[in-house]
Amino acid sequence: MPLIEFTDKGLYCPQGGFYIDPWRGVDKAVITHAHSDHARWGSKHYLCHHLTKPLLQTRLGPNDYQSIEWNEPIDINGVKVSLHPAGHIIGSSQVRIEHKGEVWVFSGDYKVENDGISGEFEPVKCHNFITESTFGLPIYKWKPQQQIYDDIKAWVRKNQAVRKSSVLIAYSLGKAQRLLQPLSECTDTILLHGAVYNIHMALVNAGWKLPNVERVTPETPKEKLKGAVVIAPGSAEGSPWMRKFAPYETGVCSGWMQVRGNTRRRNADAGFALSDHADWPGLLQACKATEAQCVYATHGFQSAFSRYLSEQGIQGKEVHTEYGNDEEEGSKETEEQTAITED
Numbered sequence: 001m002p003l004i005e006f007t008d009k010g011l012y013c014p015q016g017g018f019y020i021d022p023w024r025g026v027d028k029a030v031i032t033h034a035h036s037d038h039a040r041w042g043s044k045h046y047l048c049h050h051l052t053k054p055l056l057q058t059r060l061g062p063n064d065y066q067s068i069e070w071n072e073p074i075d076i077n078g079v080k081v082s083l084h085p086a087g088h089i090i091g092s093s094q095v096r097i098e099h100k101g102e103v104w105v106f107s108g109d110y111k112v113e114n115d116g117i118s119g120e121f122e123p124v125k126c127h128n129f130i131t132e133s134t135f136g137l138p139i140y141k142w143k144p145q146q147q148i149y150d151d152i153k154a155w156v157r158k159n160q161a162v163r164k165s166s167v168l169i170a171y172s173l174g175k176a177q178r179l180l181q182p183l184s185e186c187t188d189t190i191l192l193h194g195a196v197y198n199i200h201m202a203l204v205n206a207g208w209k210l211p212n213v214e215r216v217t218p219e220t221p222k223e224k225l226k227g228a229v230v231i232a233p234g235s236a237e238g239s240p241w242m243r244k245f246a247p248y249e250t251g252v253c254s255g256w257m258q259v260r261g262n263t264r265r266r267n268a269d270a271g272f273a274l275s276d277h278a279d280w281p282g283l284l285q286a287c288k289a290t291e292a293q294c295v296y297a298t299h300g301f302q303s304a305f306s307r308y309l310s311e312q313g314i315q316g317k318e319v320h321t322e323y324g325n326d327e328e329e330g331s332k333e334t335e336e337q338t339a340i341t342e343d
């Protein structure tokens, strides 16, 4: 019996009797990170990293949560389970499970470049590695993040020079937090859409030190909205909510912006290929570092990526899961959040 089975509820460890990032409610769920496609409502017990817990509480409400530190193994029905940094967003973890000498690692979503807030991706040796493949095509190769931040700052300053607002479209959990430091170099006050603000406050209440922000409300004085620097989720893009910042330009922060036509298709003024996922070289580097004999590729370009791995002498397999919308701005999750918080 393999240590992980791919079932209709999600990744299941029969020996331990638990699921990892299940997409249906289960008794015991081990959660890699708080993005909605990996952390779903309806399970009885959730195990996650300490930093993921306040985010799950914000998104899923009160539940039975247990949290542990990275590299702190626990025993679940004789299976050794530990979490290791995935470098994707705050609290994001890979799950390592070991039973009778056999080791599997589920990476969840990850990126290998250290963003300074999400923990540094840790290669974990295993026999079987389950990898995401969101950007598993050779065309996806990110610039160093500092260069992207410099591009974003130059764009904001260009807008400021002509008294235009800069509205950055960025996923509310992950990219929005990464943008705060570079943006704080351009303005004293970063304005946040309600959906981004909620996540921000969950992190601040959990003890995070983050740059000064202000939530945009109907009471926000008009003069503050002009020439502002704003972070909003994809669902706000092109919505009436944006009009209050006029005249404004929009800049979309997403790995998909690597493909030039996508900026035009989104009607954005600027596209910044900033991603919380590994690019093609990053995925390959991570897979090789595990020394796994077999790599299962999920959510993304899994067939191209697994085929390429097989050509490299690693047994690549394709698996279909229900993960994979956190780089899709305007996803259902973001819209629901907007519905709750939009003013």
Ligand SMILES: [Zn+2]
Binding pocket: 033, 035, 038, 088, 109, 326
């Ligand atoms: Zn994610």
Ligand SMILES: [Zn+2]
Binding pocket: 037, 038, 108, 109, 132, 299, 323, 324, 325, 326
């Ligand atoms: Zn994912």
